[in-house]
Amino acid sequence: MRKAIIITGICVIILMVAWLQFYHNSAPGDPRGTAYAGSAACVKCHSGIYNSYVHTAHYMASAPGNGNTVHGNFAKGFNVFDINKTQKAVMEKLDSGLFQTYYQNGKVKERHRFDIVFGAVKGETYLYWQGNKLFQLPLSYFSAQHQWSTSPGLGSNFMDYPQARSIGIRCMECHTSYINYLPGKAQELSGTEEFDKTSLIYSIDCERCHGPGAQHADFQSSNPQVKTARFITGYKSLTRSQKLDMCAVCHSGKPEVMLRSSFEFVPGDTFAKFKLPDFVKKIDTTQLDVHGNQVQLLQSSKCYINSSMDCSTCHNVHQNSRGESALYTQKCLSCHNSPNHTYCKMAGQLSAVVLKRNCISCHMPALTTKAISVQVAGKMAPVNFFVHTHRIAIYPQQAKTIMAHVN
Ligand code: HEC
Ligand code: HEC
Ligand code: HEC
Ligand code: HEC
Ligand code: HEC
Ligand code: HEC
Ligand code: HEC
Numbered sequence: 539m540r541k542a543i544i545i546t547g548i549c550v551i552i553l554m555v556a557w558l559q560f561y562h563n564s565a566p567g568d569p570r571g572t573a574y575a576g577s578a579a580c581v582k583c584h585s586g587i588y589n590s591y592v593h594t595a596h597y598m599a600s601a602p603g604n605g606n607t608v609h610g611n612f613a614k615g616f617n618v619f620d621i622n623k624t625q626k627a628v629m630e631k632l633d634s635g636l637f638q639t640y641y642q643n644g645k646v647k648e649r650h651r652f653d654i655v656f657g658a659v660k661g662e663t664y665l666y667w668q669g670n671k672l673f674q675l676p677l678s679y680f681s682a683q684h685q686w687s688t689s690p691g692l693g694s695n696f697m698d699y700p701q702a703r704s705i706g707i708r709c710m711e712c713h714t715s716y717i718n719y720l721p722g723k724a725q726e727l728s729g730t731e732e733f734d735k736t737s738l739i740y741s742i743d744c745e746r747c748h749g750p751g752a753q754h755a756d757f758q759s760s761n762p763q764v765k766t767a768r769f770i771t772g773y774k775s776l777t778r779s780q781k782l783d784m785c786a787v788c789h790s791g792k793p794e795v796m797l798r799s800s801f802e803f804v805p806g807d808t809f810a811k812f813k814l815p816d817f818v819k820k821i822d823t824t825q826l827d828v829h830g831n832q833v834q835l836l837q838s839s840k841c842y843i844n845s846s847m848d849c850s851t852c853h854n855v856h857q858n859s860r861g862e863s864a865l866y867t868q869k870c871l872s873c874h875n876s877p878n879h880t881y882c883k884m885a886g887q888l889s890a891v892v893l894k895r896n897c898i899s900c901h902m903p904a905l906t907t908k909a910i911s912v913q914v915a916g917k918m919a920p921v922n923f924f925v926h927t928h929r930i931a932i933y934p935q936q937a938k939t940i941m942a943h944v945n
Pocket of ligand 6: 769782785787789805832833834836847848849851852859860861862864866869898902924925926927928930
């Protein structure tokens with residue numbers, strides 16, 4: 539009898555442990571803590587926004603590497619990057635995944651997996667895990683040329699990988715929604731941080747911009763009759779500078795040292811408090827690169843200074859509007875309409891068609907960024923990325939070129 543009780547007891551304990559284990563695995567929770575619900579929890583009520591958001595660059599800012607997310611060509615004849623006579627890199631599709639392999643005199647020297655993809659617009663760059671550390675693969679993909687290229691900032695001599703480029707917390711802060719790093723000091727940008735792999739949240743997700751939403755989702759679920767939002771910061775309630783700061787987190791340049799991790803930023807915070815006072819003061823708008831500094835560039839424009847515009851005046855971030863210059867022209871015309879005295883001085887010399895489509899090619903021209911240049915297979919000179927400048931102004935040179943081509 540006693541034996542039976544003991545055995546039953548043991549069985550109950552085993553079952554409980556198994557159940558707890560199962561429960562734990564099936565509901566791991568959001569790595570950022572219980573205040574966060576994860577994007578999947580928002581779909582139920584905001585499906586329209588979610589379904590268009592998945593086509594945006596923010597959604598594709600980071601993803602696990604696989605056949606759907608890596609766009610470079612793995613076919614024979616397109617998958618080899620010659621470094622010199624004795625060395626080459628080969629992109630390989632193996633049973634266990636996608637790899638970059640470096641050969642020296644025909645022998646495999648190193649082989650690394652495409653673990654993580656960053657980017658989907660101008661280019662893709664790839665990271666791989668080595669223990670708890672992240673490194674950038676030496677070859678990236680350059681979309682405009684449909685070609686493999688060297689990773690930005692890397693010369694043609696990349697056999698000394700992986701020491702060349704370890705990936706630190708700063709990259710992750712702007713290109714993912716979260717990753718927990720060890721030992722846990724945001725101030726350090728040694729680039730050799732160790733990470734907790736299991737805590738990685740890909741994409742710039744809903745709560746990365748809107749802040750923690752678990753309480754909001756719970757409240758609205760239990761109170762479906764309430765049609766107004768509770769427990770989530772409304773964009774309209776923010777001041778202009780708080781609105782800009784929501785974007786400045788990632789669109790105002792790259793400080794090497796931060797006082798706090800930008801993962802902690804929520805709407806309503808002041809981003810300057812995350813940076814060293816130095817970094818905030820140091821900005822010289824005449825020296826800014828067009829890449830990644832949209833906030834300061836916009837702030838140096840007469841449009842910004844003389845109106846109350848913010849980023850959402852022109853961008854609906856839940857939608858992919860890339861290349862829709864007619865749509866952006868409408869945004870310009872919402873302030874610069876013809877009866878208004880601030881209409882384009884060139885209007886008389888331009889056809890209506892050109893005007894309608896081209897405000898931005900003359901006033902926000904795509905300029906080369908010095909921040910990103912890459913080496914494309916078979917080309918000696920490095921190739922630069924083009925980025926639209928956010929300093930809205932008069933660029934006589936660009937205007938002349940456009941006039942010569944289109945009128
Ligand atoms: C059970 C339904 C429900 C869920 C789940 C839900 N929301 Fe909402 N949300 C609402 C309602 C209702 C509103 C108010 C009407 C509106 O703006 O659409 C709202 C409004 C908002 C607003 C605008 C707030 C404002 O004042 O302008 C944001 C931002 C938002 N939700 C984000 C989220 C995020 C992020 C998630 C996922 C973590 C989420 N919601 C999950 C129902 C929900
Ligand atoms: C957590 C970082 C982060 C925040 C916050 C953020 N962005 Fe971005 N944004 C990025 C990154 C990274 C990219 C480039 C993604 C890529 O191409 O892989 C990007 C790309 C963009 C693009 C280009 C889209 C395209 O299709 O080429 C626009 C426009 C943009 N962001 C606007 C905004 C605005 C407006 C805000 C504020 C409401 C904002 N972003 C907030 C990180 C962020
Ligand atoms: C301060 C935020 C920030 C940091 C730090 C940062 N990036 Fe970015 N990155 C951006 C933004 C914003 C864009 C896109 C907007 C633009 O072109 O200016 C971008 C664009 C890119 C792109 C091109 C994506 C595309 O779709 O074309 C790649 C690749 C990239 N970053 C990789 C990296 C890597 C690797 C690191 C770390 C070494 C890094 N970034 C650090 C904000 C950041
Ligand atoms: C890059 C930052 C960013 C991301 C990512 C983002 N939002 Fe927004 N969201 C904004 C901004 C900025 C506004 C304010 C737009 C305005 O009022 O012009 C906004 C507005 C909203 C609103 C209220 C107004 C409206 O447009 O209907 C809801 C609801 C919302 N977002 C939900 C979501 C959900 C759900 C997701 C994820 C699927 C998401 N957002 C992803 C920045 C973001
Ligand atoms: C929210 C309103 C608003 C929007 C939207 C807007 N602007 Fe402006 N812009 C202004 C104001 C105000 C001025 C200052 C003009 C003045 O005071 O006469 C200005 C000035 C300018 C100037 C003169 C700049 C200089 O340095 O002399 C140009 C060019 C210009 N805008 C082009 C554009 C273009 C192109 C767009 C669309 C991409 C645009 N603006 C969108 C409000 C706006
Ligand atoms: C006056 C309108 C206007 C405002 C305001 C504006 N943008 Fe843009 N933005 C544009 C246009 C136009 C493009 C080029 C779009 C294209 O060709 O697809 C663009 C492109 C971008 C890109 C992609 C850059 C590239 O060329 O690859 C980013 C990132 C971006 N904007 C971020 C921001 C941020 C952050 C803010 C707020 C600080 C902002 N924008 C405010 C009009 C605007
Ligand atoms: C072919 C190039 C080109 C196109 C396209 C173009 N602009 Fe201009 N714009 C110019 C040049 C050049 C000037 C300066 C002319 C001068 O000062 O004599 C100018 C001046 C302006 C000014 C300043 C006017 C003032 O009173 O100082 C505004 C505002 C402006 N443009 C808005 C626009 C808008 C809005 C569009 C699209 C509907 C547009 N432009 C399309 C080249 C262009």
